[in-house]
Amino acid sequence: MLEAKQLQKRFQDKTALDKLNLKVEPGEIYALLGPNGAGKTTTINLFLGFLTPDGGEALVDGISVAADPVAARRKIAYIPEQVALYPRFSGVENLEYFSRLGGGRHSRAELHALLERAGLKSDAAERMVGTYSKGMRQKVGIALALATGAKALLLDEPTSGLDPAASHEFSRLLRQLAGEKVAILMATHDLFRAREDATRVGILLKGRIASEYHRDEFQSRDLEKLYLERLGA
Amino acid sequence: MSLFQLELRLMFRERAVLALLALFVLSLGYGIANGLELAERQRKEADALIIESSQFNKQVRDALERQALDPRQAMGSGHLALLPPPGFAVLSGGQADLLPSHERIILWRTEDPSEGKIGLANPTQLLTGRFDLAFVLIWLFPLFLLALIYDLCAGDRESGTLRLALSRGIGAWKLLGVRVLARGTPMTALALGAVLFAALLGGEGLSLPVWIATGVVLAYGLFWCAVALLSNCFTRTAAAAATVAGAAWVIFVMVIPTLLNVVVESAHPMPSRAELVAKLREASGDAERRSNELINTFYKDHPELAPPGMQADMLQRRLAVQEEIGRAMDPIYKEFDTELADQQQVVERWRFASPAIAAYEALSDLAGTGYWRHRAFRDQVAAFKDAVFEFYSPKFHKRQPLVKADIPMLPSFAFREEESAAVQGRTLSAMAGILALALLCLAPCALRLSRGASGKLVS
Incomplete structure (x- = not known):
């Protein structure tokens, strides 16, 4: 591969x-x-x-x-040391944005499910990423890998x-x-x-x-x- | 949701964006209000002049229907030559505040230089002039636009977001293209909307010149988008990108037009006001002193116009004096017109050194307040003056009254507008030139972002 x-x-x-x-x-x-x-x-x-x-x-x-x-x-999905996301977007919005960059289209429910699978609960997923810890950002990165089926x-x-x-x-x-x-x-x-x-x-x-x-x-x-x-x- | 919509959403998360848009709307509104005020003032002045002139003409014609009339009475306060207010004046004041839009032709009156010619200046000076819609579009629109698009990827490069974004399998061209489109659209849409709104408010309607004006504004906006792309492709930080974009604005909107103005003024200086007034006084004094000699010479040259007994009255002397003053001043006025035409030629030749100049020239042209319409007016006024002279001079000298048969021959002025194809040709070429400048900025970006080279953006 x-x-x-x-x-x-x-x-x-x-x-x-x-x-x-x-x-x-x-x-x-x-x-x-x-x-x-x-x-x-x-x-x-x-x-x-x-x-x-x-x-x-x-x-x-x-x-x-x-x-x-x-x-x-x-x-490919890529997760750097610091998953740099947009702080004024929520976790789910970041996932939607970066997934869309790769050509992916997901419903809101699908995005939440992906984040949940990556270990990010719905309420956290709706929060602005500016409030996220590094671990939470990494989970968005993993959700991104899941979203694109890399x-x-x-x-x-x-x-x-x-x-x-x-x-x-x-x-x-x-x-x-x-x-x-x-x-x-x-x-x-x-x-x-x-x-x-x-x-x-x-x-x-x-x-x-x-x-x-x-x-x-x-x-x-x-x-x-x-x-x-x-x-x- | 499309990428375009997501980019828009991302941009609007920044509260300052709404403040910027509101400020731009206020600027556009103020510019339109100023333009409307100017257009209204011009229209009222023109209406008043037309009413006054037509009433006087009617009185003259009515009087001639009944009896013969002294030609001095028919001339009254002068034959009016009026430049009709342009339909789209709300867009740009242009040279309207510098050039006279009407002139009264009186054969025995010395022309007052303060009425027009010496107040003229080359069109680029107008870039620092009135706060009208054209000012907002040429000066402020790029600033507001750059405030939204100066950081297309430089900030993301610093934060690391760009790496993540490009790792998603999107081409750098596409990413930056969608981003500049999304971020540039609101400001550009407002600018275009303002042009259309001004046209509707000003009574011009959605005519072809209005659509060309929107095309020019769009091309101007695209040029600044290209500048933003260029600065983002070759700078490493958002601060550097902002500096480059700001410097580009200063260079293209301030420095080059000012430099061009200096070059134009130096290469083709206008006759000075003091010199003109002094020359006029000198010519007047000289002609007054020589009035007897002048009228005698005139009658020797034109014995057919000599009154019985060669005894000239006050008016005939005045005409001879005015003719002499005209002869003395003609070279200076000609020099003025030549210098102005040369200045305009230089501006035309170098207008693409800055898209601000090209866009401003085009907008003024489309508004009907530019050089060329005024030039046509001055040329037609000069021809009209000759016609007035041809008509009245023999009658004054021979002391012939005006009679009913003269009514159809009474001189009257009707401005003939320039062929619309000529205006369209000039403005469309300006638009094409601005687009070419935008493409020139995009060429290095294309190399930078070419397939396989997009990694340079993040590294």
Whole structure:
């Protein structure tokens, strides 16, 4: 579903991604770990078509992002670290707006049902987003993914700043989406969530996947230790 | 709900938007009220002049039906040459407050320079003039419009909303296009509505010039939308986008028209008022001193007009003096007309340096208060003066009374309007020019937002 083939990106003289190869299948949650500057956000941006690769290609459901970014984005839902919504719109209005941008048309009742599914009650959904916590915004982001029936979900530090309960709730929703055969690529520093949720973990170092572990590997071993060892700390 | 409607809803969540719209409506209303007041004043003046003139003409004709009449009596306070008030004057005062809309032709009176010509100035000066509808549309409309559209995506880029929006699979062109359309529509609709409303109130009705005026205003609005798009494509923050949009307004609405005015004044300066008055006095004094010599020379040149015994009376001397003053002043008046025409030519040539100039020129033209209609009036008045002179001069000199047979030949002025096709040609070309400027602004946006490059907007 999500595939990076020999993906390269340079910023002036700095190599951000160095022939990255990566594949996330439907139903998989792939946690991309790595220190700051390893290339995690660059990878997400290349899948979104916000950056143009210097080599290789990013594919979403077989569509080359560089060749047709709009078509590729239609298959993706994206949840950034801070889900930036319009503060003067309510949750349901934001969902309607962003869903409409992707061509979706939903009734008010359907929008409420989607938000409810994402864990946002009706009364909260009608409140202005300016009053929302970060967790509530993330839920609107999840509802957006549900609304569009996205085949792939890109997450950039999604649990950063969430309290444990919100983080737990968020993980539950992710696993639910994975159960619906959505391919999920999650760039994160949250080793605990990665261990809990991911089906595969990749450690990105200097623009390359330095190591990759399947769930049974990092479940049986200490992920933090594996990660730190790989970093040479 | 469509994306357009959602964008509108989003915009109206900002309370300041309603305040801005209300303020714009007030400005438009005030502009229309001023225009109506001017149009009404012009109409009343014209009506009074027409009534007075037709009553006097009727008296003359009635008197001629009964008996012969001294031509001085027939001339009375002068033959009236009147520029009829334009039907769409409510749109723009134009040059109406600078140029005389009527003239009384009296052969023995020295022309008073304060009545007209020296008060003329080039049309761009009028950009700083009257608070009429054209002023609101040219000066304030872009400001109000930019207040709503200056931040099409720059603020969203800062907050991160743009990333989320573009990740939804919408093209940057479409997103910004729908947004500028939604945000620009209320203000533009008010501006267009004001033009139509003014036309209905002013009695012009929904004529072709009114529709062309709405086209010009629409094109002008589109130009500013293109400016907003351009600034949003190439700036990173809302503050920077606002600065660029504000600077564009200052440059296009204030700086370029002022610079053009300076250039026009420098390249084709008008004869100075003081110089004109001094020259007139000098010519009058000289002609008065030489009145005997002038009348004698005149009768030598025109023996057929000489009265019996070559004894000229006061009026005949006055005519000879006026003719001499006219001869002396003619080059200065000609210079004035030439300079004004040259100024207008420069303005015409450079009007597309700023859409404000092109739009203002077009609106004044459509309102009937622009240069060209006044120019036609002045030309026709000059021809009328000649006709009056041709008719009366022999009678004054030969001391011939007017008789009943002269009634059909009595000079009268009827303004012939310029061909409407000429006005339409000028104004439609102005509209096309403004649209071309808008496209010029959109070209770099097209490159910036082209397929695959839209990511540059968020990064």
